[in-house]
Amino acid sequence: MRNRLLIASVSGAALIALSWSAFAADTSQDFVNKAAVGGMFEVETSRLADGAAQDAAVKDFAHTMVTDHTAANTKLKAIAEKGNLTVPTALDDQHQAQLDKLKDAKGASFDQPYVKMQRDAHKEAVSLFESYAKDGDNAALKAFAGETLPTLKMHQEKIETIGSDTAVQPAASGTDDASGNGGKPPLPGANSFTEGQAKDRIQEAGYSDVSALAKDDSGIWRGQARKDGKSVSVALDYKGNVTSASK
Structure with a gap:
């Protein structure tokens, strides 16, 4: 009887550990998915803006986005792969649709939609990284989120300033x-x-x-x-x- 109880206890503990492990991996994977797609979106839209933006401040911001987010994406990929997590290699449908829309914008009609996309994207990114830096279940990713957050906040402050500038209005x-x-x-x-x-x-x-x-x-x-x-x-x-x- 005691052996049966011992086996049952061990089995239960194993199931709990397995369930917790699956939950932790899913949570980490969700962060990697969102952070990677968001980072790719920042780079792809900013590459367009680096060549097509009309306002000098917008161009400078776009150049910074390509540099900073390329570096962050590379670091995220290395951490994720080390933790046996899958890193998305393409945008999801929602972000792809926004990118396609931006590709159609030309001349004086380019800056405003790009700036709006960046304001929205950084609002989401700051929220995502703040949440994971506080409650993340993967130590390496949690550290990455905390280290990257100040840069994201700096980007957000900059794009908010640019967005309120009349230079990027229609x-x-x-x-x-x-x-x-x-x-x-x-x-x-x-x-x-x-x-x-x-x-x-x-x-x-x-x-x-x-x-x-x-x-x-x-x-x-x-x-x-x-x-x-x-x-x-x-x-x-x-x-x-x-x-x-x-x-």
């Missing part, structure tokens, strides 16, 4: 395109766009037959173009904002 369009108009584009300033780059940027904004481009005394490229079958006067300021006025 470019105005219409007939009010003179300088001294209360901060609406086109804005006067040192314009580094070449004529060819200015033409490309205007075309990316949806205009065709761009011609007669010339930079005025305020640093604004002005010229002629067509949109929706109509001839318009177009302007491109130093921030990349494209505006137009009917002729």
Whole structure:
């Protein structure tokens, strides 16, 4: 009888240990899944922004994201693989859809959706890493979460500042395109766009037959173009904002 009770106790303890082990692995795997996909999303969207963003602050932020999150992703992968955890190699459907949407954004319409995606992504990442750093079940991953959290918070603070900057708000369009108009584009300033780059940027904004481009005394490229079958006067300021006025 005593032997039966002993065997039953040992078996029960083994089952409890097995159940706890499975729970711990599942929890760790869930963190790895979310952190890895989030990190890949940061890198892929920021690679697009590094080349397509119009605002200098957004470009700088995107470059930082590629560098920092590539390093974090590499470290996460090493820790996960050492713990026999699977690391996702592709985005989930939700993040892939957002990336595809961003790929379709061009010219002056790119910055705002990218910034919004980054604000949302960092809010989720900070919450995920804070939670796991506090209650995580894998010591190595828990340490990783705690070490990475300050960088994520720094990123979040930076993108919140950029997001509140008028430079990444939608470019105005219409007939009010003179300088001294209360901060609406086109804005006067040192314009580094070449004529060819200015033409490309205007075309990316949806205009065709761009011609007669010339930079005025305020640093604004002005010229002629067509949109929706109509001839318009177009302007491109130093921030990349494209505006137009009917002729």
